[in-house]
Amino acid sequence: MTQDSNPVSPEGTAEILIAEGPVLLRMTAGIAHLTLNRPASANGMSVELLKAFHEAVMACHGRPDLRVLVLRGTGANFCGGGDIHDFASRGDGLPDYLREATAYLQIVSAALIRLEAPVIAGVQGYAAGGGGIGLVCASDFVIATRSAKFLTGATRVGMAPDGGSSVTLQRLVGFRRAMDMVLRNPVIPAQDALAMGLISSVVADDELDEAVSALAAELAAGAPKGLAAAKRLLWTGMGLGVEACLPEEARTVAELARTRDAREGLAAVIERRKPRFTGR
Template identity: 40%
Template sequence: MTYTCIEYTVNAGVAVLTLNRPANLNSFNADMHAEVKDALKAARKDSQVRCLVITGAGRGFCAGQDLSDRNVAPDAQAPDLGASIEKNYNPLMRMLRDLPMPVICAVNGVAAGAGANIALACDLVYAARSASFIQAFCKIGLIPDSGGTWTLPRLVGQARATALAMLGDKISAEQAQQWGMIWQVVEDDALMDTVLEKARFLATQPTQGLALIKRALNASATNTFDQQLDLERDLQRLAGRTQDYREGVAAFMEKRQPEFSGR
């Protein structure tokens, strides 16, 4: 597939997906949705990809939905936004969450609306010091989507999630880090170097084990304690059958650095 709205590259086990509509603050239209889904499918199928980085081109990460695709005249029939979410955002979020590898988001500027929630759904979020996050939905009479009503309360608590969703205040990268929304704030000119260094490290680690960690942590939000114990048992059984587990134990016993294959 030839991409016009994103860039997608793979190098040394790291795939980098760059949202590339900078004139529109990388907001989503139909073409971008199709291209991002295609790139996520490519990353999942490519055995050489062991970590995915998502970032944005230009001065913003992602402004969410391109509203010019949904402009509603006063006398026009109301659009079915639920159908749009079912077709576009929900499949994207499920694909992103289920990728069997670490996903790092490098938030290089404003992350608004669905753009903020896509970032927060990634496993590790690094943000440039100049970046910001805003749940802009309330400003046009909508609710947070792209998993925002699920992710935000779990990251920052009910009170802060409610305020962010109802007031639509912009918060800085530093505030997001203090509240536990993101992992780390990085100086603007060091963002991609920092993220790529961490991505290259993760691409040398036991990929299947990291994927199982994701499954366990994601399930913990809705499992009971007993259910989670059972899941840990089942996933640990799978982890113990990987080549990387054998290599990790052998390297420990031989007092050397492990060489994980991702299998």
């Protein structure tokens, strides 16, 4: 990662902070663009990606000129959640690996919520799992394409929600709706996600870039301290208590990773078949 000695980017000049790897970061005129960059795996989250994600978010926290953070995913999908192929390859080491992955994802989600600048997520394709849904729930604005879909997905593979979504999701869409989403795993179309309050707006598939850019420019022109204070008050007013719940969320995910059902769930997704859960 390289940083300019002058923290302010000239108008219209892109400052490249992270140029390659699983996460990219550039900044233009006070707007940071953080992009998940593993399109071949639907931007599936591995420990490597999450470490890079954490580094990128912390770089944003260290920028006094930051006005807006735009969060995107390359390729056909915003984020498909955890990288199931990576998880399945860990064998008996899966619980320890997921404990590390969950810790980084939780830190990233909390850091997005605590970031003074507004966070805009632009969603195409799937936002799924603790990664995709967790990031959606931790963003201040979510613009999705009409063809975008949302899926919690964790219990489908014998796991539990993470990324803080065990708390944030129900506060956004309500307890009953969240329970249905988490236990039954329906695929939620963008218009339904809008109606339930999970996202902010829906645009045509070919208008996502324009809509995200327009909102980012509008927010970047606002009063930074006023927006930061308002954001903090609104998150606090929701009474989320996210950080107090994170240890239990992480413990639960690591514990479930030791079960046969979790291994079977991952195998079933990879093999494109229905899982055969035994309760063990």
